[in-house]
Amino acid sequence: MAHAAAAPSSHDTTHGHPPTSTGLDNKKIAIWAFIGSECMLFASLISTYLIYKGRSVVGPYPHEACLPPICSTPLKAILNIPVTSASTFVLLMSSLAMVLALAAVETKDQPKHTTGERILGNSKLWLWMTALLGITFLGFQAFEFTSFIHEGLTIRTNLFGSSFFTLTGFHGAHVTAGVLWLLTLLAIDYRRGLGPKDALNVDLAALYWHFVDVVWIAIFTLVYLIK
């Protein structure tokens, strides 16, 4: 006898997968758990940056110039807030593009009548847009890093350099991973087209992307804006 007691046939769950307890897909729960741990990761990085703020024994410093005798040659304040404001704007706009990309994938099957609807419904366009804005942000970061190095700040120079490059570098690595994720989605879109059944997978990328954006808002405020 296979089963000592048979369940009513209307509740037979032998075939296929039973529905999930919450009705949400497993991947959705997992990405939230992942984002939770990422919060602690960046919280540790940001706390260290803040703890070490103002403790560097040599320049350059983020917000103040370093003058002799502390520095042998005068070094100006290193953070370039206007340029970083521009790159912050770029990254925030990439989140908007990401929202539109997800919406385009979700509504792929709906008929499009106007040019506007066709543009909004073009998932490739918005995925490209998100990825390119992300790459632009990374370009800004590469520019920022090289100019800092030219001005005499490397990861080895002082506590500010160590904690700044590590914090923003970790964020940049997260953006890079996000760009690779978006390019992968684009490759799938070109190969077989993304449709509503792929919306979940795009949604996961979007959640990650928005999270990385939110972290940047915290970094921009705490590192760049607050003196």
Added chain:
Amino acid sequence: MATMAPAAAFTPQAESYAGESGLWAWLTTVDHKRIGTLYLFTSLFFFIVGGLEAGLIRLQLAGPNKHVLSAEAYNQMFTMHGTTMIFLAIMPLSAAFFNYLIPLQIGARDVAFPRLNAFSYWVYLFGALFMNFSWVIGAAPNGGWFGYAPLTTMAFSPGLNIDFWVLGLQILGVSSLAAAFNFITTIVNMRAPGMNLMRMGMFTWNAFVVQFLLVLAFPVITIALVFLQFDRFFGTNFYTIAAGADPLLWQHLFWVFGHPEVYILILPAFGLVSEIIPAFSRKPIFGYPVMVYATMLIAFLGFGVWAHHMFAVGMGPIGDTVFGVTTLLIAIPTGVKIFNWIFTMWGGSIRFTTAMKFAIGLVGLFTIGGISGVMHASPPADLQQTDTYFIVAHFHYVLFGGSMMGIFGGIYFYYPKMTGRLLNEKLGSWHFWLTFIGMNLTFFPMHFSGLLGMPRRIYTYEPGQGWEAFNKLSTYGTGVLILGTLFFVYNFFASFKRGAIAGNDPWGAGTLEWSISSPPPEYNFARIPRVTSRYPMWDMKTPALTAEVPHTQRGDSRLDVDVAGQHAADGHPNPVGNEPKQLEESGMHIELATGESAKDLGIPMPNPTIKPLICAFGMIMMFSGLLFIHENKLPLAIAVMMGGALIMTTSLYAWLLTPLEDAH
């Protein structure tokens, strides 16, 4: 009332579905039960390695001015003993139970991400081998399991020793985090119908809370290790005091991880004991909701006590007071658990099986460790005790008397579920009593040697300070412990072939995992059960057991299941004397071994795959490439890292682009 189900009622072993065997099947497995088994064997192996390291430490300290080990070898030995026991033995032993039991306890057929689960195991195995490879080249980590920076920076610890430790812990962190995401998703999302959160087994509850601790605590040590790694490999200044660095940064970051880690180590054992004690007391757990809330409170408070490891650094009266008070607070939910176990046993019909002896051992020994913990929660007392053998005594009562006793109990309790055969009770009794006596003989004298001022981490000592006798006792105790472990190892392997046939439910326990055959078929449940109470097996087999327990509601209005003709919502949740028949109709049922495969039953199962193993290998290769930087072989380092990254990315893409199972 029958206490032991008659073996004749169960189908013989041969008929149960064994699945594919052979090395390849194990390398490619994605079955949570097999992965759990792999975890169990690997972590028991490292438990024995860690135990032998402890044996050498005790030989060295058996008397004054001994030279069994050099000072340098001693440093490596105590560092690797701690690191091995924590990261390679107790945590993965818990992971073995998480893997094996969580899906069975919640009525699921596997974890949420079976391949990620395999990946976690392989990363753990490779990480453990990586760290122990340091012995082979004679450069085992030597900075303590806590690796205090700046001691562990290049200036004070040149050589590859600390590099192995830093990279090894990073690797193991990946394994723990991946597993934690997996188990959180599994518990949140894959419960059987009716298995609401407040009906889950106590073990699953404890495991659930532990996953949150892992998710929130591990990133902090990841960052602390990244800083150390950068300092060592790239010359950053995070722990360089001359550059203005805070000498306490590492300690804070480490203990923000390290104290929750203590609960990561003990809560799974608490969970196991919370299954064992009800089963052998024939009573539901006393105060189930309070147990759940106490677990959550312990975890929550566990994040607010880290600086009690740092009273001696001089944080000032406010810091000391705050962390002293939060530490005292944490004794309350912990005490609640102790009392609830005692009240569960109170008035029960107790059977002193080996598992039960270990569980009671935990209750007693953990309490001793807990009380000495409360002692050094008070900063003035702590200043006398810190860095002495008193602390060593304390945390061994908590980790050996607590975690390991609970885990041994869990092994005796669940071995029949995993293998289909019972462990020998007579050998088990020997194992228990030798362990119990050996453990007390080893660690109780350390309270005295500690209070007499014997510092931790010294490789030898001068005679005439009153420490000799206590150290001698500790060393004898370790011998007894090793003897006890030999009984266990023999029992573990001999019972594999010769143990008594267990059947579904050898202990007459109440939770869901006992409703299926032992070992369970690959799909666990041929029919997903519909759960209507916390102890569904007791509802079916011995309803009187749960009848008089308040708040043990049975039946389920949402599932539209009546129990004993009474709707749960009618306000009479505990009718006495209902017939099992009525519950069978509710959809909760017992499954016997049939030998049918998932294919026979049309149950979709994930395909075995080697990709997680290759991906894990690529990751370890990437990390180990860094070592060559310190050997002044930069091109080789880059080549190894790039090669590892390539292997990892390629196999990751291949893995993600292959569906988990065949289309159906």
